[in-house]
Amino acid sequence: MKKETWKELTIGTINLEAGNSVKNLTGTWRSGHKPEFIEEHCIQCFFCWLYCPHFAILVEDGEVKGINYDYCTGCGMCAEECPSKEKSIVMVKEEVKLAEGGTE
Amino acid sequence: MSTLKTLNGNQTIAEAVRQVDPDVMAAYPITPSTAIVETIAKFKADGLISGEFVCPESEHSAMSVCIGAASAGGRVMTATASQGLALMWEMLYIAAGLRLPIVAGIANRALSAPINIHGDHSDTMGARDAGWIQIYSENCQEAYDNFIQAFRIAEHLDVRTPVLVGLDGFIISHSMEVVQVEGDEKIKDFVGEYQSVYPLLDTSRKITVGPLDFTDYYFEHKRNQMAGIENAPGVIQQVGKEYGEKFGRYYGFFEEYRMEDAETCIVVMSSAAGTCKDAIDELRNEGKKIGLLKPRIFRPFPAKEIALALKGTRAVAVLDRSACPGAFGAPLFTEIRNALYDYDPRPKVVNYVYGLGGRDIKVEHFKDVAEKLDKIAETGKVEEIYGYLNLRE
Numbered sequence A: 001m002k003k004e005t006w007k008e009l010t011i012g013t014i015n016l017e018a019g020n021s022v023k024n025l026t027g028t029w030r031s032g033h034k035p036e037f038i039e040e041h042c043i044q045c046f047f048c049w050l051y052c053p054h055f056a057i058l059v060e061d062g063e064v065k066g067i068n069y070d071y072c073t074g075c076g077m078c079a080e081e082c083p084s085k086e087k088s089i090v091m092v093k094e095e096v097k098l099a100e101g102g103t104e
Numbered sequence B: 001m002s003t004l005k006t007l008n009g010n011q012t013i014a015e016a017v018r019q020v021d022p023d024v025m026a027a028y029p030i031t032p033s034t035a036i037v038e039t040i041a042k043f044k045a046d047g048l049i050s051g052e053f054v055c056p057e058s059e060h061s062a063m064s065v066c067i068g069a070a071s072a073g074g075r076v077m078t079a080t081a082s083q084g085l086a087l088m089w090e091m092l093y094i095a096a097g098l099r100l101p102i103v104a105g106i107a108n109r110a111l112s113a114p115i116n117i118h119g120d121h122s123d124t125m126g127a128r129d130a131g132w133i134q135i136y137s138e139n140c141q142e143a144y145d146n147f148i149q150a151f152r153i154a155e156h157l158d159v160r161t162p163v164l165v166g167l168d169g170f171i172i173s174h175s176m177e178v179v180q181v182e183g184d185e186k187i188k189d190f191v192g193e194y195q196s197v198y199p200l201l202d203t204s205r206k207i208t209v210g211p212l213d214f215t216d217y218y219f220e221h222k223r224n225q226m227a228g229i230e231n232a233p234g235v236i237q238q239v240g241k242e243y244g245e246k247f248g249r250y251y252g253f254f255e256e257y258r259m260e261d262a263e264t265c266i267v268v269m270s271s272a273a274g275t276c277k278d279a280i281d282e283l284r285n286e287g288k289k290i291g292l293l294k295p296r297i298f299r300p301f302p303a304k305e306i307a308l309a310l311k312g313t314r315a316v317a318v319l320d321r322s323a324c325p326g327a328f329g330a331p332l333f334t335e336i337r338n339a340l341y342d343y344d345p346r347p348k349v350v351n352y353v354y355g356l357g358g359r360d361i362k363v364e365h366f367k368d369v370a371e372k373l374d375k376i377a378e379t380g381k382v383e384e385i386y387g388y389l390n391l392r393e
């Protein structure tokens, strides 16, 4: 996305585009670790969904289905809070670095 | 109808507020600006103003209310002084960053420690980089005239920047003067209808005010903010001229007093300029070619205009009613000396700090300065760039 020059910006820091934070791919902040979802262990308690600060837990038809890596920053909270007997989310090493830059 | 009223500085500000009748007035009383807030509260209780009057728990909250109300789309004012302005500190920057045209009356007062309730410019000079337009007043009449013009300047669509109007604590805030108060309708007409820009109360448009910026946008937004205050000079002049045409009192960036053939000049703002005029008259009677330049607008600083007014003189003394610990001179001095740097020939410029904590400055002190200026003009040599007036050494 082309970034505006200072002359093109709306005055007073006002953002006229409601909901444009979806364009902010916070997943690019992730470095080193990412959560991995293990569906067989999951008890569908939704703790991960509740705790995730980036709404990065994928939910389909009322069930936790995985992670949206576009927004997951790899903070590890979901894995920490997951209460199932055998962890349904574990943090794994991630070698691949995503693209530079914080916004789309 | 235009009438002559006996008012003190605080009452003139309150009178101007009654006439403009902003949508929201939020303030916390603090000496020496208390009477502004008190009088507004009385006007509200007596049904003389229709706007909301809010008295929150602190000045920080008062400025926060102003920011909220201005973002919502209202015309907003406040008043404070000294520690109150200092407590508003972080919110001052936010008001300017959000380009909210808030107008504030400041009864200039010293900052603690030691605690002191009297007049000096430490409070507003401390806020000089907050992004606000700063206007200083010599007397009650100017405080009234400046406060009314402040709304037009702040709210101009090219400017949209908060404005503070300074009046010296006690010396002006508490001194009675005969003030020409213009008719209510004429003032309402001069100030005009308030035009809000992206008001939050317009629910048909969903916007965000003051979102988080990262390294990729903060710089551009700050530069965008500065454009507002950069556009102010033309508007300040236009509004000052229009005010003069309507009410007979014209205003510009500064006042020149007996500067026509001046070889030396004293630069001083606010109430002390009145005393300085008496000193200049006496010195002129003695045949001295001396004049006064009284800055009215400190932010945005009219560098070029002031330099042009001073460049022909031989020696200039800039008098500051605030100190700038550790800096190379006090605020007004550094601006003026800097402004003159590109001119050749240029006068020698020296700095005197005076009047901290309300210490008197009298005709004799200005005469002492004049004598020092004479010596500098004669010899072309400056012995001391920086000094103090009426201080026990």
Ligand code: SF4
Pocket: A034, A035, A051, A052, A053, A054, A055, A056, A057, A067, A071, A072, A073, A074, A075, A076, A077, A078, A079
């Ligand atoms: S690692 Fe953090 S950001 Fe990613 S899904 Fe888990 S809680 Fe959300």
Ligand code: SF4
Pocket: A041, A042, A043, A044, A045, A046, A047, A048, A049, A064, A078, A081, A082, A083, A084, A088, A089
């Ligand atoms: S916290 Fe663990 S068990 Fe609960 S829904 Fe999320 S992944 Fe499943």
